[in-house]
Amino acid sequence: MANKKLLLISYYFPPFGGAGSGRPYGLFRHLPEFGIDVDILTVKPIASRSFDYSLLNKTDESRIYRSKSFDPQRIMYLFGMRTLKDKTIGKGKTASDRFFPDSKIGWVKQAVKLxxxxxxxxxxxxIMSTSPSISSHLVGMKLAGEFNLKWIADFRDYWTSYKPESWYDSKSQVEKAYKLIAEITKKADAVTTVSKSIGNFLGTKDIIQNSYNTELANLWSSPKTTDRFVVGLLGTIDKLTIVEPLLKMLSKLKGTEAELFAKIKVIQVGQIHDPDFEKKLSEYNLSETIEINNFQERKTTIEMLNDSHLLYLGLNPEFEEGMLTSRVFEMIASGRPILGYTTKESELGCLIQDVKNGITFQDDTIDVGVTYLKKNIEDWQNSKLTIIPNDTYALPYSSVEMAKKVSEIIKNIL
Structure with missing residues (x-):
């Protein structure tokens, strides 16, 4: 039987280096293993914060179609800008409120045309469209309607990382956003998303979590023998994924057990969008403890963090509902214990408990986090810390498994 054919519509796709490209890339790479050939409809090169040119090869490009666009990031690229700075992104948030549903609306007409x-x-x-950006769904909805094709609308977030009421100041914009969400979910033949909370928000039970990159996961190895216990910081640091709880914990350990603290080193790899990050390091007197590497291609990121013995991930309590940031799946694949600043009841907290290789703590239970950190350091000192990358508990969270679940939904609607 011939493979089915899917057109996957995603504004974000490699070489875009942000987290938004991971899910569509995983589907592009692995859906053919389940009888579904994939072509990508995305945008021509854009100005962005980061790029990763290591994921695609020349053969891949024959299945990737990049349309023209008149959105701000594409226009900036055409005027010679390549890398966006945080200051530019901040201005872009203000400017994006002038567009609906988002600043990628200038891509829609050209994407539909192609x-x-x-x-x-x-x-x-x-057809399958995945958001953010919501504009991807406008493309999918238009093409599915014109050609009478089955359509899957995939939501990786609510609207952005925020619900409409937290994104817009204008009541009319909020109402307009909810009206569009209702239209998308009504017209789509299936609605998929990454977490139960977002599923409840959209009224769908088709929950397909994000995943770790199966190929890149093979690059993880057990840490080499070192004279320092290494805590890894993987991924973006911003107002959603915060680092200060770890700094508080390290500062407390430094004040109570200086000898143990002296054995700790922190390696940071990822974008830093917290303007006060270095100021916080100084305030907690931790500047000499943390090695800052900023954004790196994914292969390099893993190489750097292969020295780590434990990984930290913190979610801002104001925004943690429904947040299951995709980096946690890379952490699971690494085999390292996860130190999570979140509630036990959050989706991240439940996931950490499910894999049984980590712990969660909050401000009022910071001693729990300190105790867990100390135990791992002591196990490392006594050669009792066992780290097995790609252990069996990680396999359900691979990009292969994610693609398998999506393939089942595709086959069910055809």
């Missing part, structure tokens, strides 16, 4: 040509020539069986 999509029509692709559908007429390649005869796809179904």
């Amino acid at each position: 999509g029509r040509i692709l559908i007429e020539n390649k005869k796809y069986d179904t």
Whole structure:
């Protein structure tokens, strides 16, 4: 039986280096293993915070179609800008409120135009659009309606990382956003998302979590023998994923057990969008403890963090509902214990408990976190800390498993 054909619509796709490209990339890479060939409809090169050119090869490009666009990031690229600074992004948030549903609306008409040509020539069986950006769903909805194709709308977030009421100041914009969400979920043949909380928000039970990159996961190895216990900071540091709880914990350990603290080193790899990050390091007197590497390609990131013995991830309590940041799956694949600043009841907290290789703590239970850190350091000193990358408990969270679940939904609607 011939493979089914899917047109996957995603504004964010490699070489875009942010977390938003991981899910569509995983589907692009692994859906063919389950009888579904994938073409990508995305945007031509854009200005961005980060890029990762290591994921795609020349053969891949034959299945990736990049349309013109008149959105701000594409226009900045055309004017010679390549890397966006945090200051530019901050201004962009203000500017994005002038667009609806988001600043990628200038991509929609051009993506639809190219999509029509692709559908007429390649005869796809179904369409899938994934957000953010919500504009991707406008493309999917338009093409599915015109060509009477089955359509899956995939939500990696609520609207952005925030619900509409937390994103817009204008009541009319909030109402407009909810009206569009209702239209998308009504017209789509299936609605998928990454967490139960977002599923409840959208009214869907098709929950397919994000995943770790199966190929890159093979690069994880057990840490080499070192004279320092290494805590890894993987991924973006911003107002959603925060680092200060770890700094408080380390500062407390430094004040009570200086000898043990002296054995700790922190390695940071990822974008830093907290303007006060270095100031906080100084305030907690930890500048000499942390090695800052900023954003790196994913292969390099793993190479750097292979020295780590434990990984930290913290979620801002104001925003943690429904947040299951994709980096946690890379952490699971690494085999390192996870020190999570979150509630036990949060989706992240439940996941850490499910894999049984980590602990959660909050401000009022910081001693629990300190105790867990001390135990891991002592186990490391006594050669009792066992780290097994890609252990069996990690396999359900691989990009292969994610693709398998999506393939089942595709086959069910056809």
